[in-house]
Amino acid sequence: MCCRGCQAVAEAIVAGGLADYYRHRTAKSGTAAPDAADVVPEWLRQAKLYDLPEVQQSFVRQETGEVREASLILEGIVCAACVWLNEQHLSGLPGVLSVEINYSTHRARVRWDNSRIKLSEILHAVAEIGYTAHPFDPGRQEQIFLKERQAALRRLFIAGIGMMQVMMYAIPAYVAGGDGTMPPWIENIMRWASLVLTLPVVGYSAWPFFLGAWRDLRLRQAGMDVPVALGIGAAFSASVYSTVTGGGEVYFDSITMFVFFLLTGRFLEMGARRKAADAAEKLVKMLPAMASRLPAYPGDQTDELVAVSSLSSGEYLLVRPGESVPADGVVAQGVSRVDESLLTGESRPVPKNVGEKLIAGTINVDSPLVMQIEGLGQDTVLSGIVRLLDRALAEKPALAQVADRVASWFVLALLLVAAGTGVAWYFIEPARALWITVAVLVVSCPCALSLATPAALTAATGSLTRLGLLTTRGHALETLAMATHFVFDKTGTLTSGKMSLLETITLGDIGRNRCLAMAAALERASEHAIANAIAAAAADCEDRFSIEETTNLPGSGIEGRIGGQRYRLGRPAFVAELCGTPVPDALLHGRESATVVALGSENGWLALFALGDTLRPDAASLIKGLQQRGKTVVLLSGDQEEAVQQVAQQLGITEVHAAMTPQGKLDYVRGLQREGAVVAMVGDGVNDAPVLAAAGVSIAMGGGTQVARASADMILLSERLFHLLAGVDISLKTSRIIRQNLAWAFIYNLIAIPLAALGHVTPWMAGIGMSASSLMVVLNALRLVEPDAGKGRK
Amino acid sequence: MEILYLIIPISVILIFLIIWVFLWAVKHGQFDDMEGPAHRILMDDDSSHTEPSEEKRSNEA
Known part of the structure; x- marks a missing residue:
């Protein structure tokens, strides 16, 4: 049971005779509450700030009068019961007009009457039942995504229903098989009906392929979209031509099926990627920091709350214990210790006396401090590190592009073969030239080829997410499988921090x-x-x-x-x-x-x-497992030699570098990469961020800093190092399956294209061949889905 | 057999009708949350179920 709220829900469910729910639910609660309980006291103090109009500006929409609407991210939701509890609880508050919680995205939309209830009270009410709510700016990106998803759904549905119905019209012709049992007028009307239904499939559903192909052509590249668009275009024109003239073959069923399969692949892929991105986004706290300014210091010590953006250099601030330091500066009054682990990875708080430097983003631990501001915004140490990170991001090695280049050669070759076939048949038998060319394009449709990678990646990403290893970039899995060196940070990664x-x-x-x-x-x-x-x-x-x-x-x-x-x-x-x-x-x-x-x-x-x-309990087994798999394990740390050596000895790591600066770590990883190593970096702090971005694939700990998570390709949400090893195994399996898929697609094309070019392939054979090969690819990819469906149930 | 002249156009029109219904559903957000409603049906909105949880909450506070 994750919290008392859930206990109450559970009791209510059992009392209502709905105990079956526990057999049906798919996610086990457990991690939510301890986290939420830890967070509450610290940030609730600041919740009052969310009532200030200037803070609300970015995420609250004002309606008529005092009615306001805001979007909240809810943390700690693990099952539908949590959604129900929050909805019930919030809608019961006086002044709350409506609450809508989306279970898939964990977002809540709340409308309230500002004269009767304040936003901070709503946030407080959520905290009371053991969850955490953060206001966030839904922003343009969110809306764009929603639009894209809806458009993709419409395209997919139209292609699907078009495919089914066109197939119905095509079946009689296949059954009759031209033996004269079907009168020409029936075949004609079937063809016209198919044409009418294929029109929206080609004109609307397949439109992105045409756009993509056009873009590729303008950039003088040969992407996957080019043969797809050519195949669809040529097959459709040829079919329309033979429908109008009443002769030849029609390919409407193949076209619609082809479009439907391609769109399904893309839709699933988009959903999985979005899900991964969503979870990462939720981790990021999106609100501006507030500060307590002492306007009349040292004469008067009363403080006022202001937005950090309105501060200026030389002013005095009060930093209470537990608060983050909002700007760079020096201590003017007070003695305390400051947690600088964010910057240095050092877990022990550093003592600070009057006159010592404070760095923005570090956390005051013991007692209140008065500080004088020296640097703000762009001038802080923190933003310097962020700039380093930006540079590293810009220099990212694009391993993923290799795959694209190979595909583009294949496409180019395919187009040449099709053109060659067309020309050859024009001299041999001009009447059949067009049909055979189209058959080559259809049969060799790169469906299997273009599904081979995404289908496997999607299935693997799903398995990894269930393990608590979140993939945020498309190339992460491929690179993880190829990684030769695993570089670890010490504090917070191999140790619990x-x-x-x-x-x-x-x-x-x-x-x-x-x-x-x-x-x-x-x-x-x-x-x-x-x-x-x-x-x-x-x-x-x-x-x-x-x-x-x-x-x-x-x-x-x-x-x-x-x-x-x-x-x-x-x-x-x-x-x-x-x-x-x-x-x-x-x-x-x-x-x-x-x-x-x-x-x-x-x-x-x-x-x-x-x-x-x-040390984390499973650190040793992870290191051993990686070494058994032939990977080189390196420990890089900003900590002192002695502490680092001790950890390395316990874990059996031989390659150790201590007292590294962020720049030093970056240089070291670059050095490895120059020698041809594929580096996987595991870290958690701000000081790891630049090197995370530079590494071939980077994994951040879920409890790590925001910047580290933002620059990582994968996030280990579960914080169980053992899952990382499972992730490496899945990535290896994935790359094996991708290779099998590509090999299958290649062999299929190698056999089918010559047959089609020689004129042995009829349209229905091309259609079956195409769908069988895509089906093989998808089924093979599905082997990556771990059979752990029953694992999460109670 | 001449009935096909009627039935086939009707089937085409029917398909377009289905497409129209679907587009309407997409536009009105019927597919935005694919998981929630399936679970929600298990949760009763009766007040008898809400009150115990509220009692718990006030005890806690």
């Missing part, structure tokens, strides 16, 4: 569990990474302590009383003040890569806790 307890060293006579429980009790009021790590480790300790007089000294630690005794938890130096004796150096030695927190009382030292980043 979160603090956890690595080691406990007891120094007094109190046992490990009691020490942990005491530490957890002292940290109870605190929300930081260390406190969370200790609390998680102490979760199964049975001792419970109550604390009195807790004082929190930011940057040092916590002091409190347990049963009359004073205890301190924090930096060793801070605890040493209470214990009276300094901590033995030998114990700290060798643990430089970890954060050490000490626990002590007036009577002496009790324990040391070493905290740090831990």
